[in-house]
Every structure is written in structure tokens, then in C-alpha cells.
Amino acid sequence: MGEKEAANSILKRFSDLDIRSILDEMISAVVDMAMIIIGSALTGATIGGGIGLLAGGIGAFPGATAGALVGVQAGTWILGVLGLASIAEFFTEGLKPIATGYIRGVSTAWNGPRERTGNPLSSFSDDSMAAQQGAWDIARSHEVVVILLLSAIVAYMTRGRGNARVLATEMRGSERGAKLGQWMLKHEEALKKHPDLQTAEPRRGALGPQEPPPNSPSGKDKEPHKGKPNTMPRHDVECFKADKMPASKVGEFERQLKGQEDGLNRLTVEEYLKNIASPVKRGATAAKNARKDLKATLQERFQRQFQKEMSPLDAEEAAMKEAEITMSSLAGLHNPDLAAGGKDIIADFGDRQVNSSIGPQWRPKIQNLKSAAEKVPDSLRDSTFLNVKLHKC
Structure with missing residues (x-):
């Protein structure tokens, strides 16, 4: 409806x-x-x-x-x-x-x-x-x-x-x-x-006098992220190549990078270095459960849609097939990748081709990020968060 x-x-x-x-x-x-x-x-x-x-x-x-x-x-x-x-x-x-x-x-x-009363046994009533x-x-x-x-x-x-x-x-x-x-x-x-x-004024990001030039020497781009007072000096990770991606997937590529960036910045330096030293192994359970939940959600949605034009049994069968097709193009995302210090938690779903492109590119970038994190004194590592920036070439 x-x-x-x-x-x-x-x-x-x-x-x-x-x-x-x-x-x-x-x-x-x-x-x-x-x-x-x-x-x-x-x-x-x-x-x-x-x-x-x-x-x-x-x-x-x-x-x-x-x-x-x-x-x-x-x-x-x-x-x-x-x-x-x-x-x-x-x-x-x-x-x-x-x-x-x-x-x-x-x-x-x-x-x-x-939402009627505080008594869950007597609060249910029909509300059309x-x-x-x-x-x-x-x-x-x-x-x-x-x-x-x-x-x-x-x-x-x-x-x-x-x-x-x-x-x-x-x-x-x-x-x-x-x-x-x-x-x-x-x-x-x-x-x-x-x-x-029409919009009343340019959105943030549109060029305007209040923004510094792209190559501003002010040094503000090196400041820690606001809102996290205890962060290491910002480290810009070497760029990730998307030149083999079709134009239609560039937005998804940037979205997945942002998800990994946010995931890294939620780790303390201590957590990150520990994960890098002993990478978490990918387990089948987390991915299986996350995919099962999303597939069920998609199937329910497709079934409601198909029931408008099909019998309930036909709609159920068509919904199962459509959910299978949709899930085949999606990969469970670790933010960040396990190889980059992530935990075995499926935080999101995204395009499988994009995810497969980003993962292998982490290998030559980890050492520089690790070296930057190791500059934080041992006594501060458990209370200092990472402060990294990921970007597309």
C-alpha cells in the first residue's frame, strides 16, 4: 500500500x-x-x-x-x-x-x-x-x-x-x-x-566562501575527528583503486570504504594492534545468521508484493526465488576487514564485487597504519582511538 x-x-x-x-x-x-x-x-x-x-x-x-x-x-x-x-x-x-x-x-x-497499558497480558487490542x-x-x-x-x-x-x-x-x-x-x-x-x-542554500560540501581551499595549508585536515577527544594523530591510508569498477558501482565502493573507516575509528589502538598481531579468523556462524535474517526480511517483503497479483502459494515460491537472486549479489561486510584488524561481526551487507575488490588492497597498506598506531605510548593505547581516513584513488 x-x-x-x-x-x-x-x-x-x-x-x-x-x-x-x-x-x-x-x-x-x-x-x-x-x-x-x-x-x-x-x-x-x-x-x-x-x-x-x-x-x-x-x-x-x-x-x-x-x-x-x-x-x-x-x-x-x-x-x-x-x-x-x-x-x-x-x-x-x-x-x-x-x-x-x-x-x-x-x-x-x-x-x-x-501500546495500551503496562500489563502485557491485557494490553493487546485491535487498532485498525x-x-x-x-x-x-x-x-x-x-x-x-x-x-x-x-x-x-x-x-x-x-x-x-x-x-x-x-x-x-x-x-x-x-x-x-x-x-x-x-x-x-x-x-x-x-x-x-x-x-x-529547489534548495534554499547549498548543502555542506558545495563550494562556498566558508570552506577552506582544497589545498589549504591550515593543517586542519590533520586534526583528530571531533567528538572523540582521545584519538591518535590522523593517518591517511593509501588510496584504494576503483578503476576496474563500473561507473554504477563507484558510489557503493565509496560507501563500503566509509563503513570500514568508521569501523576502524571505533577501535582503540590497543584493540587494533592486538587484532593485527593475531587476526580474527572468519567464522561461518556470524555470516550464516546475518544472511539468514536478511533473506527472511527480503522474502517477506517480496511475498507481500507478489500476493497482489498471485495466489499465496505462487507468491511464496516467487518470493523465495527473488530473495535468492538478491542475496547472491550481496556479501556480508566486516567493518573493517578481518585482515585490517576487524572483528568477526557482520555489520552490513553490500555489493559482492566491490567487497572483493577492497579486501585484497588492504595487504600493502597495513604496515604503515600499524606503524602510526605504534607511535601512541603504551600507557595510552587502551584509551586512545584510531583516527584514520580511507579514500578512493
Whole structure:
């Protein structure tokens, strides 16, 4: 129901742009992205708080939202799917708060009937509005993501470094983005003038007088990350090559690098050096359980979708096949890789080809990072966090 409501609202909002011709592809990509966000939220709530989001009720919501923010990083794969990696700087920051709408929708639909009294045995009662309200929250989130995508495209064309034809060429390499690229070229001027796609001011990252020049000698780029007072001096790891990646996967490559960077910076120097000295062995259990949970989530979502046009048994069979196909392209991600000092915890899922490209590139980079960490005095290593920066060549 969320998809239908979102589509109807978008058709009305952009009736002058003939958006119907590409709406199915956009909604499909957005819904797939939403499932990754919600799936990551469920995993994050379970790992972080020892309780599932749905079973935890509204009280589990703040912790689940933190898990969702991890899921939002996973959600940026939509840029790769649509061949829109070039608009990342105008899209990813705006995507983060949208996760709240998705999680609110799921939580409302599931927990609405239960939030009555403090007695769990007598608090359950039927609430016909809960599912409807939850679906509305999800539909609204779908709509906002579509608007954000179109706004980011406009920002890229008007304030970014590219133009519509360059972007359309990149999108042509994506099966799901090629049609959107041609539609964008046809409606370029109308998109630029549409009132719903204008932003009041440049996003952080757009060039402006408040930003230092890229080669500023101020030395600020060497400062520790803010928010972690006890960090080692920043170490920039040698760049990771993505030259063999198709353009449609560059955004996913950068997302996975950021996940590994964040994972490293959550380790103390002591933890990191210990892990490097005795690398954790990859176990089958963690990966198997994480894949099982995500597959179940995807299968349930596909089954609900297919039941609109199939019998329950046919929908179940089709959902199982679709979930298998989706999972075959995903790899469980260790943030960071085990060879780079990570723990055997599946923190996320991502494109298998990208993950296989990043992993082997760690080998020649570890020694310099290890040497930088060893400069921290022994007495401070258990209270000093890593401070590393990973980037694409």
C-alpha cells in the first residue's frame, strides 16, 4: 500500500513532467532501498540493544533509529543502481533523516495495537488505524526519497561540476537508470525550474566562501575527528583503486570504504594492534545468521508484493526465488576487514564485487597504519582511538 500511495502523490506533484513513464523504476529502486534501511535497523537494534525493534515496542525506537542510520549508509546503494554516483554529495546527507519515517512506519504498524497499558497480558487490542498510519509514514518516506533524488540531480546540474548529458551517459550503464537518464534529458529545463526541487542554500560540501581551499595549508585536515577527544594523530591510508569498477558501482565502493573507516575509528589502538598481531579468523556462524535474517526480511517483503497479483502459494515460491537472486549479489561486510584488524561481526551487507575488490588492497597498506598506531605510548593505547581516513584513488 505504501508504494501505491507514494506513486499517486508523486504523479500529482510532478504532473507537468510526464513522470509516469519512469515512476515504476524509481519506486521499485526506492522500495528496495527502504528494505535495506529497515533490515539494517532491525539488525542494529538486535546487536546494539539485545532486543528486536518490532518486539521492543516504541521504547526501543531511539536505539533502532541509530541502527537505521547505519542502514541509511547501506541505502545509498540506490545511487549505484541508478548510475547516479556523481550526485552523492547532494544526496546522502539528505537521506539520513528519512530513515526515521521508515522506522516509524514499521514500528507504528507493528506496535500500535500493543501500546495500551503496562500489563502485557491485557494490553493487546485491535487498532485498525495502526497499519494505515504505518503505511502512510512509509509512503511519505518513499515520496521524499524520490524528491530528494530529483533535487540532487538538479543540484548537480546547477551547482555541481557536471551537466545533464554527462550524467545521462553514466546512467546509461545502469539497467535501472538508463530510462531515467533519457527522461532527465527530455525534461532538463523543467526540472531546473520546478519549485519542489529547489534548495534554499547549498548543502555542506558545495563550494562556498566558508570552506577552506582544497589545498589549504591550515593543517586542519590533520586534526583528530571531533567528538572523540582521545584519538591518535590522523593517518591517511593509501588510496584504494576503483578503476576496474563500473561507473554504477563507484558510489557503493565509496560507501563500503566509509563503513570500514568508521569501523576502524571505533577501535582503540590497543584493540587494533592486538587484532593485527593475531587476526580474527572468519567464522561461518556470524555470516550464516546475518544472511539468514536478511533473506527472511527480503522474502517477506517480496511475498507481500507478489500476493497482489498471485495466489499465496505462487507468491511464496516467487518470493523465495527473488530473495535468492538478491542475496547472491550481496556479501556480508566486516567493518573493517578481518585482515585490517576487524572483528568477526557482520555489520552490513553490500555489493559482492566491490567487497572483493577492497579486501585484497588492504595487504600493502597495513604496515604503515600499524606503524602510526605504534607511535601512541603504551600507557595510552587502551584509551586512545584510531583516527584514520580511507579514500578512493
